[in-house]
Amino acid sequence: MTVLTRRQTEIYNYLRDNADSFACAPSLDELCVHLGMASRGSLYKHIMALINAGLVEPFAGNKQAGVRLTLPYEAEDELPDGLPFIGSIAAGKPIEALATVGYMAVPDALKTNKPCYVLQVKGESMIDAGIYDGDWVVIEQRDHARNGEIVVALIENTEATLKYIDQQSSEKIMLVPANVSMSAFTYHPEQVQIQGVLVGQMRSYR
Amino acid sequence: MTVLTRRQTEIYNYLRDNADSFACAPSLDELCVHLGMASRGSLYKHIMALINAGLVEPFAGNKQAGVRLTLPYEAEDELPDGLPFIGSIAAGKPIEALATVGYMAVPDALKTNKPCYVLQVKGESMIDAGIYDGDWVVIEQRDHARNGEIVVALIENTEATLKYIDQQSSEKIMLVPANVSMSAFTYHPEQVQIQGVLVGQMRSYR
DNA sequence: AGAAAAAGAGAACAAAAAGAAAACAAATTA
DNA sequence: TAATTTGTTTTCTTTTTGTTCTCTTTTTCT
Numbered sequence: 001m002t003v004l005t006r007r008q009t010e011i012y013n014y015l016r017d018n019a020d021s022f023a024c025a026p027s028l029d030e031l032c033v034h035l036g037m038a039s040r041g042s043l044y045k046h047i048m049a050l051i052n053a054g055l056v057e058p059f060a061g062n063k064q065a066g067v068r069l070t071l072p073y074e075a076e077d078e079l080p081d082g083l084p085f086i087g088s089i090a091a092g093k094p095i096e097a098l099a100t101v102g103y104m105a106v107p108d109a110l111k112t113n114k115p116c117y118v119l120q121v122k123g124e125s126m127i128d129a130g131i132y133d134g135d136w137v138v139i140e141q142r143d144h145a146r147n148g149e150i151v152v153a154l155i156e157n158t159e160a161t162l163k164y165i166d167q168q169s170s171e172k173i174m175l176v177p178a179n180v181s182m183s184a185f186t187y188h189p190e191q192v193q194i195q196g197v198l199v200g201q202m203r204s205y206r
Numbered sequence: 207m208t209v210l211t212r213r214q215t216e217i218y219n220y221l222r223d224n225a226d227s228f229a230c231a232p233s234l235d236e237l238c239v240h241l242g243m244a245s246r247g248s249l250y251k252h253i254m255a256l257i258n259a260g261l262v263e264p265f266a267g268n269k270q271a272g273v274r275l276t277l278p279y280e281a282e283d284e285l286p287d288g289l290p291f292i293g294s295i296a297a298g299k300p301i302e303a304l305a306t307v308g309y310m311a312v313p314d315a316l317k318t319n320k321p322c323y324v325l326q327v328k329g330e331s332m333i334d335a336g337i338y339d340g341d342w343v344v345i346e347q348r349d350h351a352r353n354g355e356i357v358v359a360l361i362e363n364t365e366a367t368l369k370y371i372d373q374q375s376s377e378k379i380m381l382v383p384a385n386v387s388m389s390a391f392t393y394h395p396e397q398v399q400i401q402g403v404l405v406g407q408m409r410s411y412r
Numbered sequence: 413a414g415a416a417a418a419a420g421a422g423a424a425c426a427a428a429a430a431g432a433a434a435a436c437a438a439a440t441t442a
Numbered sequence: 443t444a445a446t447t448t449g450t451t452t453t454c455t456t457t458t459t460g461t462t463c464t465c466t467t468t469t470t471c472t
Contacts, residue, residue, distance in 0.1 A: 005418065006469095024215040027459060042420045044461070059209070105313050107288075109342070109410050130336035130409070136315075150411065201409040203336070204315050205356065212458095213430065233448060248431045250450070 008049050011035065015056065025059035083111065083138065089119040089152060089162055106138055110200030115141045117196070119152065119162075126150070126162050129178035131201060137162065138200030143193070150198035156191055162198070214255050217241065221262065288312060289344065294326040295358065295368055312344055316406025321347045323402070325358065325368075332356070332368050335384035337407060343368065344406030349399070356404035357381075362397055368404070 004012065014035065022030075028040040028047070037043055050056040085104045104118045121135045129150065131137065145151045151165045153175055163175040166184075173192045176184040210218065220241065228236075234246040234253070243249055256262040288311035310324045327341045335356065337343065351357045357371045359381055369381040372390075379398045382390040 007419065024210065024212045027212070028461095029459070037420075039421045040460080041422075041462075045419085048461095104315070105311065107311050107313070107342075107408060109310070110408055112412060127336075130333075130338050132336050199411050201407075201411070202313060202316055203407040205404050205406065206318065211429065235448075243431075245430095245432045246449080247433075247451075251430085254450095 004049065004053060004055075008046050008053075011043075011046050012050055012055050015050075083116050083118050085118045085120075085136075087119065088122045089137070089160055104136070106200065106202075110138050110202065112140050112199050116199065117141065121162060125177040125179050125182055127179050129164075131162065131178070132203065134203070136202040137198055138202070139196035140199045141196050143195070145194055145197050152195040152198075154193040154195055155187065157193070160195065165194070210255065210259060210261075214252050214259075217249075217252050218256055218261055221256075289317065289322050289324050291324045291326075291342075294328045295343070295366055310342070312406065312408075316344050316408065318346050318405050322405065323347065327368060331383040331385050331388055333385050335370075337368065337384070338409065340409070342408040343404055344408070345402035346405045347402050349401070351400055351403050358401040358404075360399040360401055361393065363399070366401065371400070 085102045167174040174186045288309040291308045291310045360366045373380040380392045
């Protein structure tokens with residue numbers, strides 16, 4: 001991998017920033033005018049260096065034509081589209097320990113502008129809140145929550161669950177399932193680690 | 207797929223921008239004047255390249271006539287991103303009558319490969335199915351459903367609701383709310399028009 | 413300061429693209 | 443029908459463009 005010289009990065013930056021202003025692939029003469037150069041031959045060397053580095057590609061259409069920005073540039077915004085999908089939530093492991101399974105495109109209305117991730121719900125502990133087994137939940141990554149919010153809580157570093165949080169104090173934290181057949185538990189704050197707060201929910205009926 | 211040369215894109219841009227100023231399909235001679243060219247033959251080559259690229263189509267009206275911009279090119283990238291968001295569902299109007307309020311990006315997992323649209327739920331009629339007031343539902347556009355599916359049904363051309371459908375026959379259709387405090391109703395098939403089937407659901411907790 | 417690298421200018425050449433002009437055929441108009 | 447416009451093809455010339463080369467100037471580094 002060759003390293004670009006100063007002038008080459010300068011030219012590359014210019015091409016990247018002004019890609020839109022060239023209707024078609026610009027010719028060397030055209031670029032010379034924009035760059036304030038008097039010789040095609042000089043520019044040619046730089047362009048060839050950029051092509052060699054894979055930053056620019058020759059215009060594929062006709063045999064004789066200028067240069068055009070190549071894909072690697074666009075690849076930069078090819079950041080995975082959507083939120084990380086981390087797996088299911090009754091797995092009994094800390095979220096950090098779970099690998100990202102994939103990425104899921106989520107409507108803007110279902111997420112916040114803070115970092116979020118997606119989990120799939122296992123179990124019936126939140127069924128009375130309309131959160132069913134198999135639903136996907138969008139979680140905003142946080143280590144604290146307000147009373148009444150639904151949180152992803154890691155208990156004793158082993159069990160991760162989705163519960164209402166309530167009665168938070170320096171001495172206790174209560175986690176309440178939304179299921180009439182299940183009961184609430186009270187923990188010491190050290191036993192409970194909040195890993196996120198519910199901000200969205202999705203279900204598929206297919 | 208051939209790529210256009212610089213002159214060809216130049217000519218194409220001119221045609222696109224000045225499409226309105228040509229009452230009918232312009233002849234080559236006419237275009238030559240506008241483009242400052244002296245020879246039809248030269249322009250002909252360019253036009254043929256544009257036709258070949260599918261950017262321009264020969265005027266279909268008479269056998270021998272100029273060129274005309276084809277629509278597909280511009281129409282393609284104007285497709286809105288996401289599914290049409292049609293409004294809320296307890297509005298008591300047929301879906302067709304409701305204007306598209308906007309477009310909502312929906313995860314692939316929540317839609318089908320058939321035409322779908324998005325509605326916001328008003329009311330508590332499906333609360334026992336975990337569908338709450340304010341939820342968004344993704345509906346696959348259909349005029350029929352299987353028993354047990356959740357459908358958008360238009361009753362007597364006035365009231366549109368989200369209900370389970372059951373006991374379909376040539377004589378009756380039963381629509382069942384998922385709410386213990388509400389009761390099912392039976393209708394004649396002529397009274398009920400199915401407008402779609404539930405395939406996805408979304409909720410925001412923000 | 414001196415060597416090496418980088419950048420630039422300019423000329424020369426071949427290939428490609430663009431244009432001009434003429435000639436012909438099909439369609440349209442008078 | 444005759445005349446004219448219009449699309450189409452062909453041949454040729456001009457212009458543009460990529461490419462290579464040599465030489466000079468500038469920058470960079472030891």
